[in-house]
Amino acid sequence: MAATTITKWMILSLNMFIILTLTHAQQVPCFFIFGDSQSDNGNNNPLITKAKADYPPYGVDFPGAIPTGRFTNGKNIADCLAEFLEFPHPIPPFAATKGPALLKGLNYASGAAGILDNSGINLGDRLCMNRQLENHKATIAQIAPLLGNQTSADVYLNQCLYVVNIGSNDYINNYYQQPPSPSSSLTPDAFADELIATFSTQLNSLYELGSRKVAVFGVGLIGCIPQEILLYPITNGSPCVDDINIAVGIFNGKLVSLINDLNTKLPNAQFTYINMTSIALGGPGPAGVTEVNAPCCEVQKAGDSAPGQCLPNGSVCENRDEYIFFDNFHPTEISNTFTASRAYRAFLLTDTSPVDIDHLVR
Known part of the structure; x- marks a missing residue:
């Protein structure tokens, strides 16, 4: 009996040591990212797809x-958020x-991925949202043994x-x-209804897997975008496709x-919405940016492997901090930093709803 008690105490102590080590200086013990090419940091590298940025x-x-x-060209939105949350590394x-x-968390994001399974199929393989959730399930199955049991894992995941x-x-x-x-x-x-039903x-499902603090970005x-x-x-003299x-x-x-609706119906749920339109149009933009609809890198043309993405080993502008877009689809690091900063700590009340990420993780 005494040996069993000592063993349980040792396991509990080890679990607490792991958690305290992982959370030192971090605002949350772990950070999990789901998304597309705006957040992908290498998940598409081994896939057979045109949606690659490994060159x-x-x-x-x-x-x-x-x-x-x-x-x-540098850090993406997920990297910048990790810095604001005081993680030592991406x-x-x-x-x-x-x-x-x-x-400490994982990034599941995949270039060309969508809410719907078939979105992005024109570009090849990609990890759609449903596949990312399956990967998260596999991660949770590994976390429970690392923390001793499923109960410890559940408590841990609720804080992330x-x-x-x-x-x-x-x-x-x-x-x-x-x-x-x-x-x-x-x-x-009708298409928006289909997306919302799936989402x-x-x-x-993400809530059932233990998430409680969830920031969901709207579509920008x-x-x-240049492409x-x-x-x-x-039409009508607009700078964009209205x-x-x-x-x-x-x-x-x-x-x-x-x-x-999720916040109302799910016990202890803390979902928040990141308003990309407010961030893009409300208040001052990134300091020093002058090029708002031209790519910084030389892009692939129609008929190339991946039109709109950077040409492999192509030329790139020197004044990258003056550009919103790096290629015809994706923002530069300075733009990503700006978006992440407004998501983390709202500049306008319309940037986030009901709270920004800073308040979400408190």
């Missing part, structure tokens, strides 16, 4: 000046992380931050893709209602 000039401003699989990709290292930034590819590489997909026949309202199931103004401006006509932004706005409005 120069991607990563030109990342430590070591190496391409890691991030679709930008959250590692699921594809390359095993053992105790996963206790979860960020979900996905949905752009459901529009870019599904609803508005060329040639048209079957979804293109739906009205914008609701996924966010409920993708009608203003969509190149592909679709602009029809695309209107359709995305319908989805975002329904997403806000979904977030409110």
Whole structure:
């Protein structure tokens, strides 16, 4: 009996040591990221897909000046959030992380991934939101033994931050893709309903897997990205493709209602909405930025492997801190830092709802 008590005490002490070690200076014990190329940090590298960023000039401003699989010149939004949360290092990709290292969290994001399983299929393999959730289940199965039992794992996971930034590819590489997909026949309202129904199931599943503090990014103004401006006509003197932004706005409005519903119905749930439109249009933009709709890198053209992405080993602008976009789809590090800063600590009341990430993790 005494030996059993000592063993249980030793296991509890070990668990507490692991947790205290992991959470030193961090605002949360772990950080899990779900999303697409805005957050991908290497998960697509081993996949057979056109959606890859494992070649120069991607990563030109990342430590070591190496391409890691991030679709930008340096850090992405997830990396910047990890810094604000006081993690000593970026959250590692699921594809390359095993053992105790996963206790600090994992990045499951995948370039071309969408809420719908078939979004992005035109580019090849990708880890859609449902596959990312399956990978998270596999992670949880490893966490329980590391912390001693499932109860300890549940308590631990309840304290973590979860960020979900996905949905752009459901529009870019599904609803508005060329040639048209079957979804293109739906009205914008009907397509948004389909997305929300699927996303609701996924966010409920994430809650069932132990998440309680969840920040969900809305879809940004993708009608203003260089590639969509190149592909679709602009009307009424607008600088952006208004029809695309209107359709995305319908989805975002329904997403806000979904977030409110989850917070009402799920015990102890703390979901919050990150308003990318408010962040993009409300208040001052990133200091020093002057180029708002041109890519910094030389991009691939129609007929190339991945039109709109950086040309492998192509030229790149020197004044990267003056550009919003690195390629025709993805923001520069300075833009990512700006977005993450407003998501973490709202500048305007409309940036987040009901709270920003800083308040969410307190």
